[in-house]
Amino acid sequence: xxxxxxxxxxxxxxxxxxxxxxxxxxxxxxxxxxxxxxxxxxxxxxxxxxxxxxxxxxxxxxxxxxxxxxxxxxxxxxxxxxxxxxxxxxxxxxxxxxxxxxxxxxxxxxxxxxxxxxxxxxxxxxxxxxxxxxxxxxxxxxxxxxxxxxxxxxxxxxxxxxxxxxxxxxxxxxxxxxxxxxxxxxxxxxxxxxxxxxxxxxxxxxxxxxxxxxxxxxxxxxxxxxxxxxxxxxxxxxxxxxxxxxxxxxxxxxxxxxxxxxxxxxxxxxxxxxxxxxxxxxxxxxxxxxxxxxxxxxxx
Amino acid sequence: xxxxxxxxxxxxxxxxxxxxxxxxxxxxxxxxxxxxxxxxxxxxxxxxxxxxxxxxxxxxxxxxxxxxxxxxxxxxxxxxxxxxxxxxxxxxxxxxxxxxxxxxxxxxxxxxxxxxxxxxxxxxxxxxxxxxxxxxxxxxxxxxxxxxxxxxxxxxxxxxxxxxxxxxxxxxxxxxxxxxxxxxxxxxxxxxxxxxxxxxxxxxxxxxxxxxx
Amino acid sequence: xxxxxxxxxxxxxxxxxxxxxxxxxxxxxxxxxxxxxxxxxxxxxxxxxxxxxxxxxxxxxxxxxxxxxxxxxxxxxxxxxxxxxxxxxxxxxxxxxxxxxxxxxxxxxxxxxxxxxxxxxxxxxxxxxxxxxxxxxxxxxxxxxxxxxxxxxxxxxxxxxxxxxxxxxxxxxxxxxxxxxxxxxxxxxxxxxxxxxxxxxxxxxxxxxxxxx
Numbered sequence: 178x179x180x181x182x183x184x185x186x187x188x189x190x191x192x193x194x195x196x197x198x199x200x201x202x203x204x205x206x207x208x209x210x211x212x213x214x215x216x217x218x219x220x221x222x223x224x225x226x227x228x229x230x231x232x233x234x235x236x237x238x239x240x241x242x243x244x245x246x247x248x249x250x251x252x253x254x255x256x257x258x259x260x261x262x263x264x265x266x267x268x269x270x271x272x273x274x275x276x277x278x279x280x281x282x283x284x285x286x287x288x289x290x291x292x293x294x295x296x297x298x299x300x301x302x303x304x305x306x307x308x309x310x311x312x313x314x315x316x317x318x319x320x321x322x323x324x325x326x327x328x329x330x331x332x333x334x335x336x337x338x339x340x341x342x343x344x345x346x347x348x349x350x351x352x353x354x355x356x357x358x359x360x361x362x363x364x365x366x367x368x369x370x371x372x373x374x375x376x377x378x379x380x381x382x383x384x385x386x387x388x389x390x391x392x393x394x395x396x397x398x399x400x401x402x403x404x405x406x407x408x409x410x411x412x413x414x415x416x417x418x419x420x421x422x423x424x425x426x427x428x429x430x431x432x433x434x435x436x437x438x439x440x441x442x443x444x445x446x447x448x449x450x451x452x453x454x455x456x457x458x459x460x461x462x463x464x465x466x467x468x469x470x471x472x473x474x475x476x477x
Numbered sequence: 478x479x480x481x482x483x484x485x486x487x488x489x490x491x492x493x494x495x496x497x498x499x500x501x502x503x504x505x506x507x508x509x510x511x512x513x514x515x516x517x518x519x520x521x522x523x524x525x526x527x528x529x530x531x532x533x534x535x536x537x538x539x540x541x542x543x544x545x546x547x548x549x550x551x552x553x554x555x556x557x558x559x560x561x562x563x564x565x566x567x568x569x570x571x572x573x574x575x576x577x578x579x580x581x582x583x584x585x586x587x588x589x590x591x592x593x594x595x596x597x598x599x600x601x602x603x604x605x606x607x608x609x610x611x612x613x614x615x616x617x618x619x620x621x622x623x624x625x626x627x628x629x630x631x632x633x634x635x636x637x638x639x640x641x642x643x644x645x646x647x648x649x650x651x652x653x654x655x656x657x658x659x660x661x662x663x664x665x666x667x668x669x670x671x672x673x674x675x676x677x678x679x680x681x682x683x684x685x686x687x688x689x690x
Numbered sequence: 691x692x693x694x695x696x697x698x699x700x701x702x703x704x705x706x707x708x709x710x711x712x713x714x715x716x717x718x719x720x721x722x723x724x725x726x727x728x729x730x731x732x733x734x735x736x737x738x739x740x741x742x743x744x745x746x747x748x749x750x751x752x753x754x755x756x757x758x759x760x761x762x763x764x765x766x767x768x769x770x771x772x773x774x775x776x777x778x779x780x781x782x783x784x785x786x787x788x789x790x791x792x793x794x795x796x797x798x799x800x801x802x803x804x805x806x807x808x809x810x811x812x813x814x815x816x817x818x819x820x821x822x823x824x825x826x827x828x829x830x831x832x833x834x835x836x837x838x839x840x841x842x843x844x845x846x847x848x849x850x851x852x853x854x855x856x857x858x859x860x861x862x863x864x865x866x867x868x869x870x871x872x873x874x875x876x877x878x879x880x881x882x883x884x885x886x887x888x889x890x891x892x893x894x895x896x897x898x899x900x901x902x903x
């Protein structure tokens with residue numbers, strides 16, 4: 178498994194395709210087939226192959242299961258992002274999007290490296306299992322002369338007690354909850370688009386407001402940050418204007434577009450709670466990566 | 478045994494003798510894991526060797542374990558028997574502890590043995606009672622521990638018995654005995670209190686087991 | 691261990707060494723009836739001999755079974771291993787059939803235990819083994835795929851178990867079982883090979899997992 182032999186025939190390879198246990202597995206395989214160092218290569222180089230392969234799996238298997246497909250697509254989208262970045266003129270770097278791309282790449286590298294480590298351990302476990310399966314412990318029944326020496330068995334369980342014991346052992350470790358909570362998987366999503374609508378309504382209803390007033394009901398740091406992002410987006414789209422009487426004085430936000438214009442509808446991309454770093458440092462946000470990726474994927 | 482031998486047999490034939498220890502060690506490997514007496518014919522069939530050859534190796538091993546080195550008078554060392562012996566009982570061979578050490582072995586066997594079943598034995602018995610006929614592998618899977626030695630204890634106690642062999646996997650399937658029912662004061666297994674109502678979805682779990690094993 | 695020794699002990703002491711085969715054979719007699727690994731201390735207690743002496747005899751037996759005759763250069767015969775070996779797993783000794791004869795022995799012990807795990811199952815098992823206690827969501831994040839059905843297979847095989855519930859998220863956390871260790875021939879999880887060398891500077895990646903999924 179460590180070195181993947183070059184495949185002689187296409188048909189053989191296509192059969193093996195269906196056996197990849199996930200997008201990282203496929204990606205690792207592509208990288209090792211091209212004899213590229215995982216830490217040095219530009220992942221963009223294997224993007225086309227990756228896309229081609231998932232197309233072929235799709236063709237071979239007919240239909241994808243949705244969750245399976247999305248896992249491959251997330252990786253494909255990130256790869257396409259990276260490739261798109263390489264195609265741009267070299268001068269066009271250093272804006273926010275490029276930094277997000279670099280961070281996406283680093284994250285992909287890191288997760289790929291981690292996956293590779295566990296894959297290595299899995300190979301090791303397989304070897305141990307095989308080695309141990311080849312040996313069998315001596316397991317002979319007790320010789321009759323000794324079993325006669327065993328003390329008479331004391332038995333004090335009623336059928337009901339015995340049944341209770343059986344029920345305990347045969348039942349799953351825990352009561353399955355009646356309702357599966359998924360709140361632990363994602364912090365409640367706070368959408369830039371929704372918050373833009375909230376801001377729009379506030380500004381239309383109450384007139385010019387300060388940033389402090391616009392965020393006084395924000396009960397989490399996440400909501401605060403998303404309101405701020407929404408303001409930036411609204412400003413970019415010319416829907417609002419800022420007024421500041423003097424340096425460091427309070428910022429007043431005024432709705433400047435028409436009432437019927439709903440610029441908020443043009444905004445996309447949800448920001449999920451876990452994505453905002455606690456320290457507030459500027460880092461890529463999963464929602465962001467995904468949005469870029471999906472857009473690129475649509476054109477690719 | 479001659480020209481008519483199938484190719485696969487030939488292949489295997491050449492292999493055993495090339496392994497360190499050869500056919501002698503191969504037979505020892507079988508004897509040491511066998512959980513019941515094995516006959517000359519069984520061993521011969523597994524190794525694909527003539528019964529006469531297998532028999533002579535077995536007799537030779539028996540003598541070696543008893544302390545005959547085969548060096549005859551040249552040997553200056555006194556014959557040192559091993560702590561185990563190979564006995565041929567009713568046509569089947571089995572390794573036993575040597576009789577002279579019976580008192581030592583008895584101390585070891587009875588050490589920690591109590592008149593009560595251990596918790597592990599009880600739990601294993603419960604799984605077998607409610608899932609019979611069931612293989613050791615499946616009981617292991619349910620309990621998350623190897624149950625080989627516990628099942629043997631239950632066999633010795635006469636609480637479970639080998640009922641049949643799974644036609645597909647060849648695994649031995651265990652069930653409970655009349656003695657078990659007597660201890661619980663029941664007339665038959667069907668009188669065991671039902672536990673299914675407390676176990677939602679367990680019936681479908683059974684199917685999983687079959688398919689993944 | 692001296693003047694205070696009870697009479698029965700003294701009596702026994704003088705006997706074992708006088709028996710043919712001596713303490714060496716006495717230890718073999720115990721090993722051959724043992725149905726689980728036995729420790730130096732257990733054997734020493736049963737024989738009423740010092741643990742160090744018992745340990746050295748056991749190591750000597752292990753070498754002898756592996757084909758070292760102890761005769762050194764004088765011996766003209768090539769070392770011939772026996773068909774069984776003595777292994778020391780997690781401090782306990784137990785007799786096993788020798789690996790080379792696996793194909794021969796397998797015919798006698800088919801119990802459905804050797805069903806192969808899929809690549810996906812192995813990788814999932816590796817993540818759980820090294821990150822336990824760990825939630826399915828986190829294993830999914832590391833492998834990049836949904837692992838629900840694979841985890842169910844591992845649960846059915848008895849290789850992993852639900853250990854606890856994350857107090858914060860309510861997610862079920864999984865860990866490996868004793869059966870897992872036994873199948874690997876390990877005494878404890880700490881005996882697993884270190885993964886750190888394969889994970890250059892990525893120990894902190896755990897934080898990423900949570901945020902990216």
